[in-house]
Amino acid sequence: MRIDILTVLPELLEGPFSHSILKRARERNLLEVHVHQLRAYTPYKHGQVDDTQFGGGAGMVMMVEPIALAIESLQQQVSYDEIIYLTPDGERLNQQIANQLSLKNNLLLLCGHYKGVDERIRQHFITREISIGDYVLSGGELAAAVLTDAIGRLIPGVLNNETSALTDSFQDNLLAPPVYTRPAEYRGWKVPEVLLCGDPKKIDEWRHEQSVLRTQERRPDLPEA
Structure with missing residues (x-):
């Protein structure tokens, strides 16, 4: 391009x-x-x-x-x-x-x-x-x-992981869900258990639910909110 x-x-x-x-x-x-x-x-x-x-x-x-x-x-x-x-x-x-x-x-x-x-x-x-x-x-x-x-950043090959752009905020008119990384617990603040369960289906469902909730709370003006 x-x-x-x-x-x-x-x-x-x-x-x-x-x-x-x-x-x-x-x-x-x-x-x-x-x-x-x-x-x-x-x-x-x-x-x-x-x-x-x-x-x-x-x-x-x-x-x-x-x-x-x-x-x-x-x-x-x-x-x-x-x-x-x-x-x-x-x-x-x-x-x-x-x-x-x-x-x-x-x-x-x-x-x-x-x-x-x-x-x-x-x-x-x-x-x-x-x-x-x-x-x-x-x-x-x-x-x-x-x-x-x-x-x-959307051009194929630009991002190291091309699926990353597909999960960005505003794709499908939804905000991105919360994200976490190591450590799993810090100062008593814990990562949601579902993200540690190892079940991709459950994790995807949780992320979608969180995206919908976050969009409804923060950007109710978006068409799919």
């Missing part, structure tokens, strides 16, 4: 892709992440990519021309399944969206900044708009990192 990210602050994305699971995914050639500096594509002096908005108002807007030129240049190299704009007014990211996108081959992510991008970019280039929550960040870079992580 290949993910290209278009941003005015590529340095913000150096850390998230250089460690842990995504680092291993890149080293195993299971995931390619390419971060592109938007200013490299602008025809304007001094790397300008933003301007004041028509009609007045506070805040700058990312200009149509640099973004259009950047996207078209990248499209000459890669055929993208989706061109995604990270924006607070996009559809809210959830596990199902991550699952869907993990099946794609090539994605292009556009990081917004300032007051956002010229609407013509959204109308003529963007195929999907995604938000990571109902709040505003300084730019789309952190959102792009979150989306890339959520997608990348």
Whole structure:
């Protein structure tokens, strides 16, 4: 899988892709992440990519021309399944969206900044708009990192145990059940006996029951809660 990210602050994305699971995914050639500096594509002096908005108002807007030129240049190299704009007014990211996108081959992510991008970019280039929550960040870079992580860990071979992702929270709209590890007793706090019984069927039943209870208590808004 290949993910290209278009941003005015590529340095913000150096850390998230250089460690842990995504680092291993890149080293195993299971995931390619390419971060592109938007200013490299602008025809304007001094790397300008933003301007004041028509009609007045506070805040700058990312200009149509640099973004259009950047996207078209990248499209000459890669055929993208989706061109995604990270924006607070996009559809809210959830596990199902991550699952869907993990099946794609090539994605292009556009990081917004300032007051956002010229609407013509959204109308003529963007195929999907995604938000990571109902709040505003300084730019789309952190959102792009979150989306890339959520997608990348689902690619077959990325996790050492591929069944791990299938039991994550929000798969089947349920939160994950409680988990325990050694020692079996600490300060009088004991691990539930069922987890020590050695019966996979009983353990699976207990975990499902706990997932349902936890979801009902903490996220009753989820459809299957």
